[in-house]
Every structure is written in C-alpha cells, then in structure tokens.
Amino acid sequence: MTEGTLLAGLDIGGSKVLAVAVDTSAADRRARVVESARLSTGLGPEGVVDTAARALTALAARVSGEGAALPRDLFRGVGIGIPGLVDAARGQITHAVNLGVGTGGLALAERLGRRLDLPVVVENDVNAAALGAASHLRLGQVDMAYLSIGTGMAAGIVLGGELRRGPHNAAGEIGHVPVDSNGPLCSCGQRGCLESVASGSAIAARWKPREGSELPAGQDLFAAAADGDEEARRIRDEVADYLAAAVRMLALTVDVDLIVLGGGVAEVGEPLRHAVAKALDRQATGSPFLRGLDLAARLTVVPRDQPVAAIGAALLAQSPPPVPAEATKVLDGVLKQDLPA
Ligand SMILES: [Zn+2]
Structure with missing residues (x-):
C-alpha cells in the first residue's frame, strides 16, 4: 500500500x-x-x-x-x-x-x-450521505436530492456535483416543514412536521412489529402490508403520501433530476420506492401540471450494502468546504434600508 x-x-x-x-x-x-x-x-x-x-x-x-x-x-x-x-x-x-x-x-x-x-x-x-450516493450512482453533474428517512428526516442536495449547504446550513431541512396543523408535536417545537408523520420514529410510534418479527418497525410495516394486513396498508399508504409530499417539495423547489430515498426506512428497498411512486401518481391525477413533471419516474432507492x-x-476530505462568502455587508445594504412609504 x-x-x-x-x-x-x-x-x-x-x-x-x-x-x-x-x-x-x-x-x-x-x-x-x-x-x-x-x-x-x-x-x-x-x-x-x-x-x-x-x-x-x-x-x-x-x-x-x-x-x-x-x-x-x-x-x-x-x-x-x-x-x-x-x-x-x-x-x-x-x-x-x-x-x-x-x-x-x-x-x-x-x-x-x-x-x-x-x-x-x-x-x-x-x-x-447525499454526496456518497451521488458518487456511488456516478451522477457526475446530474442534480439530485437525497431524502433520508431515518430516526429523523432531512434531505441533502447535490447540484452539479456540489453540495448545497445554504448560508445557515439549513438547505434540505425539510423534515421540519409542517404538513398537518393537527399532527403530533415535533421535537423542534412545531406541530405536524414531515419528520413527525413520516420518519422512522413516526412509523415506530404507529406500528409495533408483529410478534416474533425481528425487523425494525418500518420494514415490518411494509412486510405486514404485503401480507395483506389492512391496518398496515392504511399506515403504509399514509406514510407514503407524506413522503410523496416531501419528494414533491424537493422537486418543485430545486427541480432535481433524481430523488434518492435513503436512511434506515429505505432498507425496505423497492417496495418503499413503489409505494411513494404510487402516491405521487395518485396525487397527480387531477393535475396536468404535476403529471407533466412525472415525479414518480425520478425516484430511486439507495443500494442497501453501500455505507x-x-x-x-x-x-x-479531498475537497474541504469553502469558507462562506461574506454576505453580511451585502445584506446590511439590502435589509436595513428604509423602504419608501
Ligand atoms: Zn419539526
């Protein structure tokens, strides 16, 4: 060596x-x-x-x-x-x-x-993980978002091969976008965040793995749904609807070519991609605009064996993050000026 x-x-x-x-x-x-x-x-x-x-x-x-x-x-x-x-x-x-x-x-x-x-x-x-997935899939300059569905939920955005971090390191933090004003209280203090209704922990709060199952809640839920369990199907479809909302948000905000599903829940693999793709198609039924974007065709799941x-x-480590541009001076000029009455 x-x-x-x-x-x-x-x-x-x-x-x-x-x-x-x-x-x-x-x-x-x-x-x-x-x-x-x-x-x-x-x-x-x-x-x-x-x-x-x-x-x-x-x-x-x-x-x-x-x-x-x-x-x-x-x-x-x-x-x-x-x-x-x-x-x-x-x-x-x-x-x-x-x-x-x-x-x-x-x-x-x-x-x-x-x-x-x-x-x-x-x-x-x-x-x-977004960067690792982009490299593994050899995306090159292809724009992608990596939606991590684990204990929490967040996305990593890679545009033209570069991570988009944002000036406040909050780019892709869509787990804390509220989607249900009557939903459960989230760890961030808001109610009904995507993370509180569609993450791995949100699934675990609603689905106890079946007796004898050694699978995590997400995988057991999808297995039970595939076995025909009505309750499991209902929860799976609701979770898939919220995940589809997350995918739609990413696609409509940064118009990425590809959305990669990752994180612990993505260990489910193809059945997860299928459920979210179906939900996207369902949601696009009445909207020629959404149908034209064909979001379901832009989905994939991260390979299970890749860390x-x-x-x-x-x-x-071979391309350290750049020091952020000095935005303060510019913003001072823009945000603190008096607007004409
Ligand atoms: Zn939250």
Whole structure:
C-alpha cells in the first residue's frame, strides 16, 4: 500500500461509528471501500472525539495489518459525517442531542485534527450521505436530492456535483416543514412536521412489529402490508403520501433530476420506492401540471450494502468546504434600508 493514498470517512451515529478507508485512485474515479471498522459511540464532546480517534486507529491497524501504522501514515485526510447542526466551514457541531453535544458545541475538526496530526473536515451526516450516493450512482453533474428517512428526516442536495449547504446550513431541512396543523408535536417545537408523520420514529410510534418479527418497525410495516394486513396498508399508504409530499417539495423547489430515498426506512428497498411512486401518481391525477413533471419516474432507492454517509464523508476530505462568502455587508445594504412609504 502506497502511503497516504487513501481517504478515511467516519459515519458517527448515536449508537455506532462506522469508519471506512476509501481508495479513489481507480481509473473510473469511483470511490472503493478497502477496509472498515465499527465501534460503539462514546457520548459527550470528549466521548465523540475519543471514539473518532479510536475508530481511525482501528481502521489504520486493519489497513496496515501487522505493521499497525498510524492514521497519519496511511490517510491523506479524514472526513466525518455527524448528525446535528454542522458548520462545515469551521468544522464545528452544535446541538447533536443524540451524541450528548449541546449548545456549547464541539470544535471537532480542530480537536481531532490536532490529536491525529491530519486534516479533518466535518459535515452533516445527511449531506455526506447525499454526496456518497451521488458518487456511488456516478451522477457526475446530474442534480439530485437525497431524502433520508431515518430516526429523523432531512434531505441533502447535490447540484452539479456540489453540495448545497445554504448560508445557515439549513438547505434540505425539510423534515421540519409542517404538513398537518393537527399532527403530533415535533421535537423542534412545531406541530405536524414531515419528520413527525413520516420518519422512522413516526412509523415506530404507529406500528409495533408483529410478534416474533425481528425487523425494525418500518420494514415490518411494509412486510405486514404485503401480507395483506389492512391496518398496515392504511399506515403504509399514509406514510407514503407524506413522503410523496416531501419528494414533491424537493422537486418543485430545486427541480432535481433524481430523488434518492435513503436512511434506515429505505432498507425496505423497492417496495418503499413503489409505494411513494404510487402516491405521487395518485396525487397527480387531477393535475396536468404535476403529471407533466412525472415525479414518480425520478425516484430511486439507495443500494442497501453501500455505507454512503461514510463514503461521502471520505470524499469531502479531498475537497474541504469553502469558507462562506461574506454576505453580511451585502445584506446590511439590502435589509436595513428604509423602504419608501
Ligand atoms: Zn419539526
């Protein structure tokens, strides 16, 4: 193994951390996972930094075998996908409740970089997964949105091969768009958000896996619906309607060519794509405008065996996020001027 030819990517979740070593030197430039390591996540700022460092050390040991090299001897850079509010330009996270990182935040890129003597970039996990999926599907310049349906719900948007983060790092946060004013209270404080009616946790609140089933709620729901269970069919169709609303929102806002369904619930696979496509067609029945857009034909599901968040994070390590343009001065001029009466 030539030294420093690999990139390392970490997908840090509330219970597990997945580390992958990625090779991008193939002629087709496709990212290839050459080794991986999995660890339980330590919580709190210290726990997160420590787990990330240990995961990378374990990964380096696996790549180098007997030699047990250090991460800095093997990797050109490290990318991390992590939930919560991520300031990618500064490598900081705040408000990652599942990881025990609160408003005090964590300068993850700086602290881990110092500890490992390696460049580290940090990105929101859904954004990282969007980039990983775009790379796996070899989308090139094709515009896409990755809709993550997991514990929460959010989308990552990749336009012309580049992530669209937005100046407040909130691009694609459609999980907190309310769609039912009488719906359940959401963790964000609003009522009836998409996340509260169509995420993996929303499904788990409405469907208990059948006795003897070891499947997560989402997969069991689709299996029961396929077996003819009336209640399961009703819940599946309602969830699919809300997911179709999310897809429509993405397509009508950024007009992407492709919408990739991902996250834990997407482990359902083709039956999920089919249910959402059917809902989109149903909703377009009375609308020549929607029918003309043919949103159902733009859907796909992320391949189950691909750790897209970790791969996408690794790819980000070779193209660190740009420092955001200085918008304040321009906005001062636009927003603070007195308008004529
Ligand atoms: Zn919400």
